[in-house]
Amino acid sequence: MAKPVVFVTRRLPGGALDLLDQHTDLRLWEEEAPPPDRELLRQAARCHGLLTLLTDRVDDKLLEGADHLVVVSNMATGIDNIDVAAASERHVLVTRTPGVLSETVADFTFALMLAAARRVAEGDRYVRAGRWKTWGPSTLLGCDVFGATLGIVGLGGVGMEVARRARGFGMRILYHSRTRKPAPERRYRMTFLPLDDLLRQSDFVTLHAALTPQTRQLIGKRELGLMKDTAVLVNTGRGPLVDQMALYQALKAGRIAGAALDVTDPEPIGPDDPLLSLDNVVMAPHIASASMATRARMAMLAAENLLAALAGRIPRDSVNRDIARAWRAARRRRLASPS
Ligand code: GLV
Numbered sequence: 001m002a003k004p005v006v007f008v009t010r011r012l013p014g015g016a017l018d019l020l021d022q023h024t025d026l027r028l029w030e031e032e033a034p035p036p037d038r039e040l041l042r043q044a045a046r047c048h049g050l051l052t053l054l055t056d057r058v059d060d061k062l063l064e065g066a067d068h069l070v071v072v073s074n075m076a077t078g079i080d081n082i083d084v085a086a087a088s089e090r091h092v093l094v095t096r097t098p099g100v101l102s103e104t105v106a107d108f109t110f111a112l113m114l115a116a117a118r119r120v121a122e123g124d125r126y127v128r129a130g131r132w133k134t135w136g137p138s139t140l141l142g143c144d145v146f147g148a149t150l151g152i153v154g155l156g157g158v159g160m161e162v163a164r165r166a167r168g169f170g171m172r173i174l175y176h177s178r179t180r181k182p183a184p185e186r187r188y189r190m191t192f193l194p195l196d197d198l199l200r201q202s203d204f205v206t207l208h209a210a211l212t213p214q215t216r217q218l219i220g221k222r223e224l225g226l227m228k229d230t231a232v233l234v235n236t237g238r239g240p241l242v243d244q245m246a247l248y249q250a251l252k253a254g255r256i257a258g259a260a261l262d263v264t265d266p267e268p269i270g271p272d273d274p275l276l277s278l279d280n281v282v283m284a285p286h287i288a289s290a291s292m293a294t295r296a297r298m299a300m301l302a303a304e305n306l307l308a309a310l311a312g313r314i315p316r317d318s319v320n321r322d323i324a325r326a327w328r329a330a331r332r333r334r335l336a337s338p339s
Pocket of ligand 1: 075076077078079289
């Protein structure tokens with residue numbers, strides 16, 4: 001039987017592409033920028049498996065023309081780039097890569113939190129600009145992270161690892177999530193609070209909720225207004241969790257003290273965006289999971305999920321396993337038809 005046709009939307013680190021090359025008829029988008037929509041549509045119409053990144057939009061229009069498609073394997077924890085309901089309707093399995101990046105993203109969340117609190121990026125700019133003339137008792141004073149109150153919004157894998165690190169920093173930990181989680185609550189001595197109370201009490205608020213219609217602009221003008229004027233907002237989740245204009249206004253007016261953002265809305269943020277004019281904002285280009293080891297693990301897991309699904313197994317990381325029965329029948333049909 002011919003090998004299944006697979007399209008991968010970018011060159012990946014580690015051994016994932018070699019593995020796919022052994023088992024599939026591999027087509028690879030070689031450019032640095034993501035494939036344009038029409039190219040993704042064209043490839044999707046011919047392939048059995050798609051390995052996508054968070055920059056690739058998999059919507060109903062794409063799925064409509066994807067007659068042979070069995071699986072979309074997303075190399076990310078978040079799946080907000082994929083219309084999962086439309087995929088389910090068309091009996092296409094969707095998988096993601098949770099778990100393998102939690103520690104790395106939690107490390108980076110602390111990197112950003114510390115950078116904002118201790119003005120690391122500002123200090124770097126200050127030195128490079130030749131403004132460091134002497135040691136000054138009041139130069140670039142920041143605030144302490146140790147012993148401060150941390151509010152974690154969204155307690156999935158990353159939120160949990162952030163909590164574990166926060167224990168080491170002697171922080172008081174508050175959290176808010178869809179459901180209360182008694183075991184980690186005890187383990188990390190956390191307090192569950194409604195979102196408004198968490199915002200009122202935290203010195204640092206860090207966002208780890210999945211982006212869904214319910215969490216879009218979770219943090220807007222009203223929520224920013226509840227935060228302490230000394231508080232810092234950290235976002236390594238998804239940009240649209242925050243109303244970015246409201247954030248700019250709150251930062252500019254000093255209603256909160258700072259923000260540290262790995263994600264923005266849109267991405268990439270435009271070089272003229274007003275947020276970039278503020279000294280109390282630390283920015284990174286969506287790199288929280290970008291350690292060499294973790295990106296290689298994410299790519300490998302995405303490849304393994306893809307191959308498992310093509311072989312008829314439903315990977316643990318599938319997000320729509322409820323379609324199993326219809327999917328199995330569709331898979332057999334689609335793999336049998338030439339692409
Ligand atoms: C990265 O942002 C991810 O969702 O994995």
